[in-house]
Amino acid sequence: MSITPFIQPDWLSRSSLLVAPDLLGCTIVRQLPDDSIIRGLIVETEAYTEGDPACHAYRRQTPRNKVMFGPAGMSYVYLIYGMYHCLNVVTDLDGIPSAVLIRALQLETIPPWCPHQKLSRVAAGPGKLCRALKIDLTLTAKPLQPKESLWLEPRSQDYQEQIDRHSISFIQTTRIGLTQGADLPWRWYVKDCAAVSRKG
DNA sequence: CTTCCGATTGAA
DNA sequence: TCAATCGGAAGG
Numbered sequence: 001m002s003i004t005p006f007i008q009p010d011w012l013s014r015s016s017l018l019v020a021p022d023l024l025g026c027t028i029v030r031q032l033p034d035d036s037i038i039r040g041l042i043v044e045t046e047a048y049t050e051g052d053p054a055c056h057a058y059r060r061q062t063p064r065n066k067v068m069f070g071p072a073g074m075s076y077v078y079l080i081y082g083m084y085h086c087l088n089v090v091t092d093l094d095g096i097p098s099a100v101l102i103r104a105l106q107l108e109t110i111p112p113w114c115p116h117q118k119l120s121r122v123a124a125g126p127g128k129l130c131r132a133l134k135i136d137l138t139l140t141a142k143p144l145q146p147k148e149s150l151w152l153e154p155r156s157q158d159y160q161e162q163i164d165r166h167s168i169s170f171i172q173t174t175r176i177g178l179t180q181g182a183d184l185p186w187r188w189y190v191k192d193c194a195a196v197s198r199k200g
Numbered sequence: 201c202t203t204c205c206g207a208t209t210g211a212a
Numbered sequence: 213t214c215a216a217t218c219g220g221a222a223g224g
Contacts, residue, residue, distance in 0.1 A: 082217030
């Protein structure tokens with residue numbers, strides 16, 4: 001028997017532009033208070049970085065975006081439109097504000113609190129995946145590790161081999177829903193994946 | 201303190 | 213096309 005490793009901060013201590021596509025095919029694992037486990041394959045990401053007008057840290061450091069200025073491997077969760085949460089993985093060196101927004105997951109099962117939905121659509125969107133994994137503001141600025149009940153696992157060998165033989169490929173395009181920096185192609189998703197929030 | 205707005209979503 | 217809904221950022 002062997003333990004499943006989780007992604008370490010040093011692997012995330014690179015430009016968000018490199019980490020974002022590398023996170024595709026990796027898995028987010030959430031352990032709930034009742035010890036049940038929810039696993040989701042990351043199928044869509046967006047990069048936000050220093051000097052990026054769309055980045056929450058673009059203007060200056062604030063209480064909300066403070067964690068983005070720190071070291072990699074931390075969570076950054078924020079509330080959007082008063083009703084949805086979004087999950088980011090903080091990247092790059094300490095002092096460089098940047099993060100990768102997790103936009104969609106392919107779940108293994110439908111959570112009981114998300115009834116009447118297709119499995120492939122239940123986490124198809126940043127707000128929807130946080131609802132499915134019960135992620136809220138209490139989970140921001142935490143190290144992504146099992147102790148915090150939220151962590152990342154690397155690509156499986158099988159998934160990596162499918163990428164290597166081009167059985168699975170990624171699409172790079174512009175980010176969604178922005179008023180600034182909308183022209184930058186910093187969104188990546190798994191081609192032909194039904195769990196991606198939207199095509200194009 | 202008051203005002204304004206958003207890295208969304210789903211219904212009209 | 214448009215409203216829901218609220219924490220946080222900006223302005224006075």
